[in-house]
Amino acid sequence: MACFFLLGSWMRPTKSAKPNVVLFFMDDLGYGDLSCTGAMGYQTPNLDRMAAEGSRFTNFLVAQAVCSASRAALLTGCYPNRIGLTGALGPNSPIGLNANEETLAELLKEQGYATGLFGKWHLGDQAQFLPTRHGFDEYFGVPYSHDMWPLHPDQARANYPSLFLMEGEQRTREVKDLNDAAELTTAFTERALGFIRKHRKEPFFLYIPHPLPHVPLAASARFRGKSGRGLFGDVLMEIDWSVGQVLNELKKQGLDKNTLVLFMGDNGPWLNYGDHAGSAGGLREGKGTSFEGGHRVPCLVRWPGVVPAGRVSNKLLTALDVLPTVARICGARLPKQRIDGVDWLALLKGDESVTPRDHFYYYYRRNSLEAVRKGDWKLVFAHPGRTYEGYLPGQNGKPGPNTENRPFPTALYDLQRDPGERYDVREQHPERVAELEKLAEQARADLGDDLQQRPGTNNRPPGRVASR
Incomplete structure (x- = not known):
């Protein structure tokens, strides 16, 4: 009996004192694209389970409604324009x-974490x-969006090169067509x-930024034709299946209760792709806009015994806040240079009396x-911008105007x-306009504003390739 007990102890994985972290970051996932947020025509049972066993944050914003900028903010805790990155890098x-x-990843690596993307x-x-x-x-993975390839609808103008999967710093296999793209989620x-x-x-940080549901859409044979959408x-x-596989593996390895799992999107849906695009869930506009449909995305957080199960929080939070919060959880320091994220661990654990963040710059x-936001009030400034409204969306992978x-x-x-x-209430609330204008002035002094041709005083340059 004693020998059996010792053998069983040896076979069980050693539970790390430090919590593991798994971070899913979806591409072009709309606010209404999960069945727990109102999606119709298909079910996302594993994500619904995540929401039931953890918390759902309904007022979660990304830093910019576009790929590279949003990812830069997530991993650095900085407004992307602070660190010189905007738009989508080609x-x-x-x-x-x-x-x-x-x-x-660098901060957690200092704490002995294994890190994988x-x-x-x-x-x-x-x-x-x-x-x-x-x-x-x-x-x-892929180094950039998987529509930046020779099959792009506007390839004649864009002139994109071939797209390759990368292993470390080496190209491995070309993603030639939609059959290859259909293998990405599983791979x-x-x-x-x-x-x-x-x-x-050992403690680990696992970052899974799936390229889908960004167009071009592709699903493996096991899921193709399975939905009503x-x-x-x-x-x-298939994305829901992926999340379920990871959750099941954590439980199988005895890591379930010592792992923080976060799931969120990088920006709203690319609406002019019509039936190949997601839903903003009734919010205005989508990807590439400063309206809520571009910035507000699903956010689910699960950590059994720490994050309350079945809780829905409407507090304002952003992707900027992931770094300082996870750093604190894992005992890591903050970056040496200034960041913009705030720690929301107390709220994460269930203390709804705290308000970690009260404002945001769009x-x-x-x-x-x-635009600027404070609490539930949002002041949008006159600006030229993208709109999808008033145009018929495209179909079958082709964009509409x-x-x-x-x-x-x-x-x-x-x-x-x-x-x-939908309803401009400036005339009814001039005091709110004044309050938000003051907040905007703070942003302009700090980060600048091209609309007013004002440089910021605390911007940092991006990395640049040395001239040959």
């Missing part, structure tokens, strides 16, 4: 994430910008599962302050009563 970009910026990077594809130069021990999931098994006896629903079902384009430079007027919205941002 192949062979001469800029990327500066080596002087410290990522969450399986999915989309999009913070520069030159060697000096790759994940392995920014704190990740292992990297397998990244399998690598993530292997990473968990490999590092089960066409290919988009099939893709969401920047877009190069460095344009398009949209307007990139529609003149939006100044407007004040009460998001508590009007989350769809």
Whole structure:
């Protein structure tokens, strides 16, 4: 009996004193794209289980409604324009994430964490910008969006090169067509599962930024045609499967109760792709806009015994806040340079009396302050912007039209009563306008504002490829 007990103890994985962290970051996932947030035509049972066993944050914003900028903010805790990154970086970009910026992976690595990234990077594809130069021990994925390839609908103008999967800093296999793209979710999931098994006896940080449901959509044979929402629903079902596989592996390895799992999107849906796009869940506009449909995304957090189960919180939170919160949980220091994120651990644990964040700056384009928010009040400034409204969306993977430079007027919205941002109430609340204008002035002095041709005083440069 004693020998059996000793053998059983030896076979069980050693539970790390430090919690593990798994971070899912979806591409172009809309606020209404999970069945627990109102999606129709398909189910996301594993994500619904995450919400039931953890907490759902309904007022969670990304830093900018576009790929590279949003990812830069997540990993550094900084407004992306503070660190010189805006928009979506293309192949062979001469800029990327500066080596002087410290990522969450680097901070956790100092604490003895194994770090792995399986999915989309999009913070520069030159060697000096790759994940392995920014704190990740292992990297397998695509260096930028998987529509930046020769099959792009506007390839004649864009002239994109071939897209390759990368292992570390080496190209491995070309992603040639949609059949290859259909293998991505499974490939990244399998690598993530292997990473968990490999590092089960030490603390780890696992970052899974799936390239989908960004177009072009592609689902593996096991999910193709399985939903009532066409290919988009099939893709969401496969992403849900991926999350379920990771949750099940954590439990299988005895790591379930010692792992913080976060799931969120990088920006809202690309609405002019119609049946190949997600839903903003009734919020205004989508990707590439400073309205709520561009910035507000699903956010689920699960950590049994620490994060309350079945709780829904409406407190304002952002992707900027992930780094300082996770750093505190894992005993890591904060970056040496200034960041913009705030620690929301107390709220995460269930203390709804705290308000970690009360304001947010909506920047877009190069460095344009398009809106500010304090609490439930949002002041949108006059600016040229993208709109999808008034145009028939595309079908079957082809985009419909949209307007990139529609003149939006100044407007004040009460998001508590009007989350769809339809009713300008400036005349009724001039005191709120004055309060938000004052907040905007603080942002302009700090970060600048291209709309007013004002430089910021605390911006830092991106990394640049040395001139040859």
